[in-house]
Amino acid sequence: MRYLSALFAAAAVRSALAHPGSPHPDAQGRYTLEADGIKAQFIPYGATLTNLFVKDASGKQQDIVLGYDNTSYYPVDPGHPVYNAIPGRYVNRIGNGQYSIGETVYHTEKNDGPNTLHSGTNNWSYRVWNVSAVTNSSITFSISDASNSSLGMIGRVDASVTYSVSKNKWSISMDATSPEAKTPLMLTQHTYFQLDAFTRPENRTVWDHTVYMPEAKRVLVADANALPTGEIATIPAGAIDDFWSEPHQLGFAADQAGFENHCGTGCHGYNGAWAFNAERNKSATVLTLKSMYSGIVASLTTNQEAVILYTCNWNDGKSEFKNTQGVVGQDKFIPRDGCIAIEAQDYVDGINHPEWGRLSKQISGPGDKYHWASSWTFGTA
């Protein structure tokens, strides 16, 4: 941890030198960005969002994302769930730990059953990124990822993420290039939300959070390990995956046959990928998440073509939420189903499905410019 603290301190000194008068990190290494109605905090480790405060319906600030108070704990948490970090260089799964570019077959690390998850054990969410720019309302983290540093992904990748805040809004922009070779490149911000900030005394699950995605009428059908089979299915109104026909609470289908194991063997709830209508207006809201308890409404816009929803089935009830959350006097354990990760990205494992036509989006090489952009706007109902 000394090593990380030293890196945090070094990053702080570098940024202070480069940007005189710009904000310094606090004792926990967190950089704070503020604008009207919003306060967001970040650390270089994983380019991670640690805290996100927005106002609830009563005007009280709530910290609506998961994380730890102790920032030194992120790297050692044995169940590291990529809390609000940037996994990379290729997020989510690579089927059977292999893919090909042209005639060459590459083998990646199988760290999730038979598949690769978040690029294996050298993923970007476990690295200390550089702080390359910081102001009171924006911060840029950058990473230079050496060729084959994640097993089987060839060619250096240079990437950066800029987080900024403006009135009631958090914006995220990522750019990356691969100047040496063609490589899989697909990114996301892996944000875990709990719009009640665990303040609802009798219930900490997200089953009463409502999701609405009118442009998401198709889902990537997945196998028992949450790997897409290749089939893209149209979602009938009222089916377990239907969040398009009308807003549905996340628990709306809990009594339907098939809800258990819906997201893989032993998994209930959601851990799937929805594909957006390609003709949609990319400047318009594509997903709304709302809690009637806190009254907080979060609206997503993105230039990405799909989104992962994961309702925290694997939370084991042993991790605690932050001191900025919960009810004084209650314990702080996060239950199974206690959060929802929302990850805008391209189609999962598209590098192994040329029939989907995603290769030009997911394989980057010399001359290509990868760009990912999303924003979350917060309000109350």
Ligand SMILES: *[C@@H]1O[C@H](CO)[C@@H](O)[C@H](O)[C@H]1NC(C)=O
């Ligand atoms: C923070 O986490 C680190 C890593 O687990 C640990 O060594 C340290 O004691 C923790 N600090 C506090 C105040 O709990």
Ligand SMILES: *[C@@H]1O[C@H](CO)[C@@H](O)[C@H](O)[C@H]1NC(C)=O
């Ligand atoms: C990411 O890398 C870390 C450090 O090697 C590893 O512990 C973790 O399991 C990896 N993440 C995933 C999703 O495999």
Ligand SMILES: *[C@@H]1O[C@H](CO)[C@@H](O)[C@H](O)[C@H]1NC(C)=O
């Ligand atoms: C940034 O915030 C700090 C602390 O609130 C303040 O002292 C400083 O003037 C701000 N800088 C700018 C450029 O607004």
Ligand SMILES: *[C@@H]1O[C@H](CO)[C@@H](O)[C@H](O)[C@H]1NC(C)=O
């Ligand atoms: C941060 O910058 C230094 C100096 O340019 C470089 O050596 C290091 O690899 C960079 N760190 C990351 C995570 O890219």
Ligand SMILES: *[C@@H]1O[C@H](CO)[C@@H](O)[C@H](O)[C@H]1NC(C)=O
């Ligand atoms: C990538 O690294 C692995 C493990 O170190 C090695 O076996 C493999 O040959 C490397 N691949 C390339 C193309 O360098």
Ligand SMILES: *[C@@H]1O[C@H](CO)[C@@H](O)[C@H](O)[C@H]1NC(C)=O
């Ligand atoms: C929380 O609310 C959901 C949805 O109403 C319900 O299914 C679940 O049993 C409740 N959990 C607890 C611990 O009361």
Ligand SMILES: *[C@@H]1O[C@H](CO)[C@@H](O)[C@H](O)[C@H]1NC(C)=O
């Ligand atoms: C797309 O959505 C934005 C934001 O809601 C709106 O301002 C714009 O008029 C829409 N464009 C079209 C062509 O509908």
